[in-house]
Amino acid sequence: MTETVRGTPAWLRATNDRTALGLLLQHGPLTRNRLGELSGLSKPTAAQMVARLEGAGLIRVDGEISGGRGPNAVSYAVRADRVLGVAVDVSSTGITATVVDATGAEHPVAELPLAPDAARSAVSDVRGAIAAACDAAGIRTDAVRLVCIGVQAAVAQRADELTFTDTLPGWPTTGIRAHLEEQLGVSVTLDNDANLAAVAERAAGSAEEVDGFALLWMGEGLGLAIDVSGRIYRGASGGSGEIGYLPVPSEGLALDPDAPTLTEFFGASAWARLQAAPDPVAALAERVALGLVPVLAVLDPERIVLGGPTGREGGERLAALVAERLATGTQWRPDVVATAVPSHPVLRGAREVLIADVHSRLFEDVARLQP
Structure with missing residues (x-):
């Protein structure tokens, strides 16, 4: 494809078409007049944009909108089946x-x-x-x-x-x-x-408004996702966040001497065993807080989101207890919250x-x- 030269009529048409498509993606169905208003372009230019996009199969007629006096205005929408x-x-x-x-x-x-x-x-x-x-x-x-x-x-x-x-x-x-x-x-x-799951949390969960956060995934295994200013940090080989393989700290061995790694310490199997404890959520919170210390020492995130099946089951009470134990037992005071993604994170x-x-x-x- 030949590169379009800035400032030429072809470049201007392409820019206008991108603007129109972006507005339709952002706002949903729009009339030509409304496209002109939102883009700041004239009605004839808006009509030309619509004609080009419709002719290319990128948008379609969505319906008609009553404007009171005069004929109804046709609205256009992006073709959902295009890609x-x-x-x-x-x-x-x-x-x-x-x-x-x-x-x-x-x-x-x-x-x-x-x-x-x-x-x-x-x-x-x-x-x-x-x-x-x-x-x-x-x-x-x-x-x-x-x-x-x-x-x-x-x-x-x-x-x-x-x-x-x-x-x-x-x-x-x-x-x-x-x-x-x-x-x-x-x-x-x-x-x-x-x-x-962290991408979902950033988009519509417990981390929409923070600069950065760490999501602790607790299920059959353990995982940590690291969000830095809206970008996921994956590490050189994609192995960033595989904390389930870390050894249990010495304080944790007193709680569970048979748990060599963090996965055995507060993964799904540990959570199942803790159901016999007087307060399973409190017992889990103590283990999670110990496991988070290396994360806090290296990353010092503004917020920690507890996700995965176990994090969801523990909910806000687990988050509050983890925050309390971190505040009383470490130098860090992160905001600890439960996942807010309703399902299928x-x-x-x-x-x-x-x-x-x-x-x-x-x-x-x-x-x-x-x-």
Whole structure:
């Protein structure tokens, strides 16, 4: 594609078209007059933008809006089916998936059981997830162009490698993204499940207004996602936040001498054992506070969000007790809160990633429009 020279009529048309598409993505259906008002452009220019975008199949007529006196005004909307994605969460207990479109509309969440370990592969897991999500949403699988997958593993995105893949039998540890793209014919993004949960927390959870935070994921395993000014820090090899492998501090061994790592200390198995304690949540809070000390010493985050199945179950009481123990036993005073993402946090984070990717693809399509 030839680069458009700034200041030329072609550059101005492309700029106006991007503006119109951005406004439709931001506000939803708009009339030509309203597009002109929001963009600051004249009615004839707004009409030309709409004609170009509609002719290219990027927008469609959405309906009519009554303006009182005179004929009804036609409203236009971005075509939700122009670029579609599927968000996928591959966990140790099952697979969930949902379709994602440019509008960010909610589509049904499909749930799939895991195949036996010997029958699993990355391609079969993801292909099945795409098919189930599309079936639930009533669309064809060949309409999908993008997939974002959350996995319980460390993801080195540049090297295209996976490590800590205990829950992914049959998945290759090298060349995974390239392998999936070749076999499935879609663009693939992979990320750690806790990282995607943190993306969801930043977008619509307990961390919308803070500069940075750490999300402690507590479930079958443990994970830590680190948000720095809205960007996830993944480390050189994608292994940042794999705190479940850290040894239990000496103070913790007095509580549980049979727990060599933090996963055994306050992961799902420990939480199950603590149900026999007089106050299971208080007992868990003591362990979580001890496990967070290395995080606080290295990162000193403004806020810590307790997520994952155990974090959700413990709720605000667990968060308050962890904050209390940190305040009385350490030098740090972070704000500790429970997750506010209502359900499917990994899937919701993958949706946020895909919505941004879908929008980017649409803007690329605008840039290719011919005058």
